[in-house]
Amino acid sequence: xxxxxxxxxxxxxxxxxxxxxxxxxxxxxxxxxxxxxxxxxxxxxxxxxxxxxxxxxxxxxxxxxxxxxxxxxxxxxxxxxxxxxxxxxxxxxxxxxxxxxxxxxxxxxxxxxxxxxxxxxxxxxxxxxxxxxxxxxxxxxxxxxxxxxxxxxxxxxxxxxxxxxxxxxxxxxxxxxxxxxxxxxxxxxxxxxxxxxxxxxxxxxxxxxxxxxxxxxxxxxxxxxxxxxxxxxxxxxxxxxxxxxxxxxxxxxxxxxxxxxxxxxxxxxxxxxxxxxxxxxxxxxxxxxxxxxxxxxxxxxxxxxxxxxxxxxxxxxxxxxxxxxxxxxxxxxxxxxxxxxxxxxxxxxxxxxxxxxxxxxxxxxxxxxxxxxxxxxxxxxxxxxxxxxxxxxxxxxxxxxxxxxxxxxxxxxxxxxxxxxxxxxxxxxxxxxxxxxxxxxxxxxxxxxxxxxxxxxxxxxxxxxxxxxxxxxxxxxxxxxxxxxxxxxxxxxxx
Amino acid sequence: xxxxxxxxxxxxxxxxxxxxxxxxxxxxxxxxxxxxxxxxxxxxxxxxxxxxxxxxxxxxxxxxxxxxxxxxxxxxxxxxxxxxxxxxxxxxxxxxxxxxxxxxxxxxxxxxxxxxxxxxxxxxxxxxxxxxxxxxxxxxxxxxxxxxxxxxxxxxxxxxxxxxxxxxxxxxxxxxxxxxxxxxxxxxxxxxxxxxxxxxxxxxxxxxxxxxxxxxxxxxxxxxxxxxxxxxxxxxxxxxxxxxxxxxxxxxxxxxxxxxxxxxxxxxxxxxxxxxxxxxxxxxxxxxxxxxxxxxxxxxxxxxxxxxxxxxxxxxxxxxxxxxxxxxxxxxxxxxxxxxxxxxxxxxxxxxxxxxxxxxxxxxxxxxxxxxxxxxxxxxxxxxxxxxxxxxxxxxxxxxxxxxxxxxxxxxxxxxxxxxxxxxxxxxxxxxxxxxxxxxxxxxxxxxxxxxxxxxxxxxxxxxxxxxxxxxxxxxxxxxxxxxxxxxxxxxxxx
Numbered sequence: 001x002x003x004x005x006x007x008x009x010x011x012x013x014x015x016x017x018x019x020x021x022x023x024x025x026x027x028x029x030x031x032x033x034x035x036x037x038x039x040x041x042x043x044x045x046x047x048x049x050x051x052x053x054x055x056x057x058x059x060x061x062x063x064x065x066x067x068x069x070x071x072x073x074x075x076x077x078x079x080x081x082x083x084x085x086x087x088x089x090x091x092x093x094x095x096x097x098x099x100x101x102x103x104x105x106x107x108x109x110x111x112x113x114x115x116x117x118x119x120x121x122x123x124x125x126x127x128x129x130x131x132x133x134x135x136x137x138x139x140x141x142x143x144x145x146x147x148x149x150x151x152x153x154x155x156x157x158x159x160x161x162x163x164x165x166x167x168x169x170x171x172x173x174x175x176x177x178x179x180x181x182x183x184x185x186x187x188x189x190x191x192x193x194x195x196x197x198x199x200x201x202x203x204x205x206x207x208x209x210x211x212x213x214x215x216x217x218x219x220x221x222x223x224x225x226x227x228x229x230x231x232x233x234x235x236x237x238x239x240x241x242x243x244x245x246x247x248x249x250x251x252x253x254x255x256x257x258x259x260x261x262x263x264x265x266x267x268x269x270x271x272x273x274x275x276x277x278x279x280x281x282x283x284x285x286x287x288x289x290x291x292x293x294x295x296x297x298x299x300x301x302x303x304x305x306x307x308x309x310x311x312x313x314x315x316x317x318x319x320x321x322x323x324x325x326x327x328x329x330x331x332x333x334x335x336x337x338x339x340x341x342x343x344x345x346x347x348x349x350x351x352x353x354x355x356x357x358x359x360x361x362x363x364x365x366x367x368x369x370x371x372x373x374x375x376x377x378x379x380x381x382x383x384x385x386x387x388x389x390x391x392x393x394x395x396x397x398x399x400x401x402x403x404x405x406x407x408x409x410x411x412x413x414x415x416x417x418x419x420x421x422x423x424x425x426x427x428x429x430x431x432x433x434x435x436x437x438x439x440x441x442x443x444x445x446x447x448x449x450x451x452x453x454x455x456x457x458x459x460x461x462x463x464x465x466x467x468x469x470x471x472x473x474x475x476x477x478x479x480x481x482x483x484x485x486x487x488x489x490x491x492x493x494x495x
Numbered sequence: 496x497x498x499x500x501x502x503x504x505x506x507x508x509x510x511x512x513x514x515x516x517x518x519x520x521x522x523x524x525x526x527x528x529x530x531x532x533x534x535x536x537x538x539x540x541x542x543x544x545x546x547x548x549x550x551x552x553x554x555x556x557x558x559x560x561x562x563x564x565x566x567x568x569x570x571x572x573x574x575x576x577x578x579x580x581x582x583x584x585x586x587x588x589x590x591x592x593x594x595x596x597x598x599x600x601x602x603x604x605x606x607x608x609x610x611x612x613x614x615x616x617x618x619x620x621x622x623x624x625x626x627x628x629x630x631x632x633x634x635x636x637x638x639x640x641x642x643x644x645x646x647x648x649x650x651x652x653x654x655x656x657x658x659x660x661x662x663x664x665x666x667x668x669x670x671x672x673x674x675x676x677x678x679x680x681x682x683x684x685x686x687x688x689x690x691x692x693x694x695x696x697x698x699x700x701x702x703x704x705x706x707x708x709x710x711x712x713x714x715x716x717x718x719x720x721x722x723x724x725x726x727x728x729x730x731x732x733x734x735x736x737x738x739x740x741x742x743x744x745x746x747x748x749x750x751x752x753x754x755x756x757x758x759x760x761x762x763x764x765x766x767x768x769x770x771x772x773x774x775x776x777x778x779x780x781x782x783x784x785x786x787x788x789x790x791x792x793x794x795x796x797x798x799x800x801x802x803x804x805x806x807x808x809x810x811x812x813x814x815x816x817x818x819x820x821x822x823x824x825x826x827x828x829x830x831x832x833x834x835x836x837x838x839x840x841x842x843x844x845x846x847x848x849x850x851x852x853x854x855x856x857x858x859x860x861x862x863x864x865x866x867x868x869x870x871x872x873x874x875x876x877x878x879x880x881x882x883x884x885x886x887x888x889x890x891x892x893x894x895x896x897x898x899x900x901x902x903x904x905x906x907x908x909x910x911x912x913x914x915x916x917x918x919x920x921x922x923x924x925x926x927x928x929x930x931x932x933x934x935x936x937x938x939x940x941x942x943x944x945x946x947x948x949x950x951x952x953x954x955x956x957x958x959x960x961x962x963x964x965x966x967x968x969x970x971x972x973x974x975x976x977x978x979x980x981x982x983x984x985x986x987x988x989x990x
Binding site for chain 1: 508509511514517518519520521524525527529530531532533535536538539546547550551553555556557558559560561562564566567583642643644645646647649651653656660663664666667668670671673680685687689690693701702831834835837839896918919922923925928947
């Protein structure tokens with residue numbers, strides 16, 4: 001259960017999760033945030049979970065520059081077309097995105113609204129400036145989202161997404177993967193957008209982290225996709241654009257049904273959709289809070305053959321896009337062939353040249369991290385129990401707390417020995433101050449799944465007390481069996 | 496043993512380690528590189544090894560913005576003083592760093608040379624433009640290294656180091672760590688410098704990754720450092736500036752001797768030095784290729800009380816700085832108090848206010864990654880054996896290769912099952928094409944420590960062949976014992 005927005009904001013700050021806007025001592029720079037010690041450990045777990053999923057599917061990570069010369073952004077189209085609609089407050093002159101203002105008030109997608117429709121909607125529903133509450137100007141213009149810079153004597157831009165940079169070394173990948181399609185690569189890293197009105201903490205920041213996989217396929221082989229066979233019976237909450245238009249509810253359908261009924265266009269793309277969906281389940285997001293929403297034809301990028309968003313429902317926000325899955329066809333490799341004058345086509349077995357198509361699975365890491373906190377944080381008043389961050393055990397920022405009962409040298413010594421034997425595999429919080437009860441409370445707020453207490457019997461009997469965060473049950477366990485037991489419990493309570 | 500520079504360059508590219516300058520298809524942007532699939536896996540291992548070391552010492556990770564408003568860089572002094580000396584070629588007008596030109600030709604540190612001394616040295620030793628071989632202008636000027644940008648209506652800069660950004664949330668940390676010094680935090684992330692002449696692949700790039708720990712201490716408690724007791728007998732190759740001046744050799748000295756003889760100023764700082772050194776040993780760098788070089792007094796930043804560099808010897812480069820350890824005193828918190836008008840002092844038990852001092856351990860992640868490749872890559876001509884990337888097992892980019900002997904469905908099925916049972920813990924390369932001999936060769940070039948081959952007996956006897964990269968020995972092992980054996984071998988062959 002989630003709590004009010006203010007309480008949640010305090011939790012983010014006090015628990016060391018997310019601070020900002022940063023730098024706070026200088027008054028803050030809108031859209032820039034800092035992950036505190038607990039938040040960063042959680043974000044690392046999120047990134048590593050994504051890494052695991054991609055690597056298991058032989059999609060390999062690469063890391064390219066975050067700054068690229070403007071010729072790249074000219075080729076990709078970003079310099080010309082990567083901009084957002086802006087509406088200005090008549091009084092305080094602050095800028096806002098008209099579509100987002102609408103979406104914040106109503107559970108609809110205003111992405112594809114024309115300027116006229118936006119203005120009409122805003123007028124009819126009397127949406128005012130969220131800051132000074134005055135009337136908004138009746139005019140919609142556009143502003144580029146690119147953040148420009150200059151280095152080594154060249155005009156350049158910070159990447160607004162990892163994707164474009166990932167496409168450029170295509171020929172290098174092609175050799176690395178021994179000249180055989182399909183193959184996939186991904187990047188996890190920063191991207192930058194000069195957002196018009198950064199909002200909602202890290203959900204719409206100016207600097208953010210993406211985890212984007214790009215799968216290069218022969219367009220003729222999109223229905224020759226071995227891995228589809230293993231998942232075709234899986235049921236997914238697919239909400240296509242016709243159903244959205246008719247205000248129909250989301251219902252679960254089998255992937256093979258989705259394919260037969262042309263809800264999804266081909267097996268390769270359906271597999272990408274499944275990969276994204278199963279990742280959210282793996283991270284422990286409750287099934288009823290996940291849906292897959294297809295873009296309206298007019299909402300899609302002009303080069304996209306199909307586009308679906310994975311969305312998570314947050315109490316304080318509504319449905320939030322955490323992943324976009326796109327069939328980008330041959331747009332990118334064609335454009336970069338044209339602008340770089342390097343042929344990025346490959347040959348099939350018949351000797352025909354073609355541009356590989358690109359299927360993209362693009363996660364927002366900050367959004368996933370924030371969603372996990374939002375969904376699993378359980379605030380309680382003191383009389384009703386204790387506040388716990390009920391994050392799934394496998395994603396807990398800190399795996400294990402370890403407490404010597406008292407600050408006696410002999411207890412400290414054995415505690416440090418046990419810590420040392422476990423720290424190769426786990427992130428451990430060593431806490432020696434305060435009553436054991438207080439230390440359990442502190443561990444619960446940080447979401448630490450397991451706590452080990454070392455007392456005087458530990459020295460004699462070579463055993464310790466192991467306490468479980470959620471059941472609150474304590475067992476006495478031999479030190480030599482501790483590692484195995486911890487491993488077992490952290491895996492059992494994962495998704 | 497290292498090979499010639501050209502061969503090494505090809506290895507970096509062909510093995511999927513480091514590509515660039517990026518984007519290659521657009522002719523490359525000097526100082527920007529891409530880690531390919533193998534290189535990125537290796538870089539992740541390096542970062543995770545650093546994370547482990549820091550976390551084990553209760554130094555926690557945070558993640559701040561890479562863009563900060565210019566008020567921050569005014570306070571830190573970067574806007575005014577973060578620049579490098581420049582010398583220009585009289586003919587091609589290219590810019591170079593005079594100190595680096597000297598260091599590339601002679602095994603000395605020219606960091607502290609005056610302009611006159613630089614020009615004199617260049618003239619005497621007839622150092623010319625490395626590109627067009629013409630004479631260099633007899634003039635040394637300065638150029639800022641800051642990369643500027645503009646976002647949200649503010650002048651801002653990309654951070655030239657993670658450190659400054661790490662200091663700003665000091666009060667947040669102070670609360671998180673329950674208002675008790677000492678404590679430490681670290682950042683691993685990108686930093687940007689408009690290098691005058693980017694060189695040597697990722698060793699001096701314009702975009703690079705740092706891993707910098709900052710430890711906040713009470714200046715009065717620098718010699719009250721519990722953890723020093725455990726390490727005081729350790730011997731380190733400490734080369735202080737007097738010895739350098741007198742051209743004495745580096746010799747190993749015990750830390751307690753270094754302290755008694757004032758080679759190191761205090762226990763807390765000595766412990767930081769040890770942490771850096773032991774990290775290099777943990778990563779498997781050979782002892783004889785590591786030294787600790789103290790900065791000359793005139794080489795140190797004006798606020799630094801002491802500064803030592805950890806250096807690694809590379810065949811093709813000479814001694815390379817991979818980590819700097821600095822006592823920054825109260826400079827940073829004082830400056831940011833002054834400019835932000837937020838008091839960053841804390842109180843000791845006697846109620847006296849003071850600025851915590853900062854001890855910094857600053858690793859260059861790209862340099863560590865590159866050094867590991869350079870030191871452990873063993874090129875062999877076909878008649879002399881096989882080319883192997885002899886990276887220590889615990890840092891291997893890919894842990895395990897797994898081969899079905901043939902492409903028969905029954906072999907593929909059991910291979911996939913085994914892969915699935917191991918991929919929770921390991922990065923696995925699944926390779927089903929080519930003769931087993933060829934597959935072993937490919938695995939060796941990638942540095943994969945262990946290879947598992949599944950054959951028809953595997954189905955009958957539930958066992959597989961496990962092959963070791965370095966000993967090249969093969970054993971037959973039961974599938975149910977495989978995981979344990981892999982874990983054991985990967986740990987045994989680590990440092």
